[in-house]
Amino acid sequence: MNFDERIPQSAIDVVAQHINQRNNKQYGISIISIPDNPETPHYFEIVPFSEIDNLDWRVYAIDGSQNSHSFYNGLTIAMYRGGYVCFQSGKQIRMNDLDDPIVLGQAYTPDNILVTCEDHLYAIYNELLTLPPVKAFLDFLGDTPENIFPYTADTLVAASTSALLSFCQEILEWSLVFEIACRPEIQPYDFILRDGTLRSLNIKQKYLVQLAELLAEKKIVLLAITKNSPIKMELSYTFRQIDNYLQEQLKPQYPFRHPDPGSQKLCCWFEIPETILAASYGRSGGMFTRKALTGGRGIGLFFAARLDYVEKLQNYDWVITDLSMLDIIPGIQSGDLNRDIQTIEAIHFHLTRLTQEHYILGYPYPLVEAHNFVTLKSDFKEEVINRVKQSMYLSQRMDNVDIENMFLDIHSRF
Numbered sequence: 268m269n270f271d272e273r274i275p276q277s278a279i280d281v282v283a284q285h286i287n288q289r290n291n292k293q294y295g296i297s298i299i300s301i302p303d304n305p306e307t308p309h310y311f312e313i314v315p316f317s318e319i320d321n322l323d324w325r326v327y328a329i330d331g332s333q334n335s336h337s338f339y340n341g342l343t344i345a346m347y348r349g350g351y352v353c354f355q356s357g358k359q360i361r362m363n364d365l366d367d368p369i370v371l372g373q374a375y376t377p378d379n380i381l382v383t384c385e386d387h388l389y390a391i392y393n394e395l396l397t398l399p400p401v402k403a404f405l406d407f408l409g410d411t412p413e414n415i416f417p418y419t420a421d422t423l424v425a426a427s428t429s430a431l432l433s434f435c436q437e438i439l440e441w442s443l444v445f446e447i448a449c450r451p452e453i454q455p456y457d458f459i460l461r462d463g464t465l466r467s468l469n470i471k472q473k474y475l476v477q478l479a480e481l482l483a484e485k486k487i488v489l490l491a492i493t494k495n496s497p498i499k500m501e502l503s504y505t506f507r508q509i510d511n512y513l514q515e516q517l518k519p520q521y522p523f524r525h526p527d528p529g530s531q532k533l534c535c536w537f538e539i540p541e542t543i544l545a546a547s548y549g550r551s552g553g554m555f556t557r558k559a560l561t562g563g564r565g566i567g568l569f570f571a572a573r574l575d576y577v578e579k580l581q582n583y584d585w586v587i588t589d590l591s592m593l594d595i596i597p598g599i600q601s602g603d604l605n606r607d608i609q610t611i612e613a614i615h616f617h618l619t620r621l622t623q624e625h626y627i628l629g630y631p632y633p634l635v636e637a638h639n640f641v642t643l644k645s646d647f648k649e650e651v652i653n654r655v656k657q658s659m660y661l662s663q664r665m666d667n668v669d670i671e672n673m674f675l676d677i678h679s680r681f
Contacts, residue, residue, distance in 0.1 A: 466565025
């Protein structure tokens, strides 16, 4: 029997129907900009390519990664890591004190990567709390892990190794936001970019607000960006409508500053309405998408943005940005929910300085570099195992046959 024959065609048809329905949902979003309404598209001219590096600012980009592999004898290699890179005037600048001409970013990787029993999982959790950026972040928050985190070590260990690694990775990433904010060279209006969102299921909201307040006080701009979001499926029809209007009607009459037609690009942003958030995340995502600093899970406000243009790939070049509410709703803590349209416009305008690299048009290249810097790629298993084998042979004087049997992957024999 072929694999295809084991999947009922009715199941395939249901999937196709669901995708088609969501891909063509109409939410009635106006394609015409209304200046004072952030939930309508706001169009603007991209920063000319020749000027993208003219602004003397620093852009920090944070990312993390995790990976694990289990062997037939109950031995598991489990790792997570997090790190960041920094760019200024289009060039990467050093964030570490290493004497390495290539590795310029700052990364943190734990020592506890071996799991053979439950105690080793607790060791991974406990080591997280002692990593320098995490310890400094917890000291800043001024509370115990039991109060800051919604999950205890017992809950995480009982869940799965993957759940524990995901938790550790995210806590490390948020700690790196704090570390960057405390770096001596940081200046007002520098950007800190995260991959993903400004929401967390692993840190209670009031502590994220405490971090956001520090950043707002220092005038550091924090935001998160992702190309992968259920919001994009809900907005597929809207994206097509906006793109068609922009290309066919707005662009021919737009007063571009740049005279070269090949460089005349229009960008766009708009705030995601609550109806779309509800459809994207469902009932379980209510706290995740709440537009408030209490009763929710984050400190951000979702926007859809097109920061460059790729012909015939309309959905591809849209991203979801998550901007700190304290940056764009300056009166939110006193009950004034009016959006600062000029600040939202400025943030997205300056992001276009980072989105014109040919290999990933529309997405900030510092985040691409951060991802490449920290990601534990699929070959991490081979690298780690080979190094452990070498150490077992050289420093522990173990027999080669015993070493090879220790790391036998039984599935590879089938």
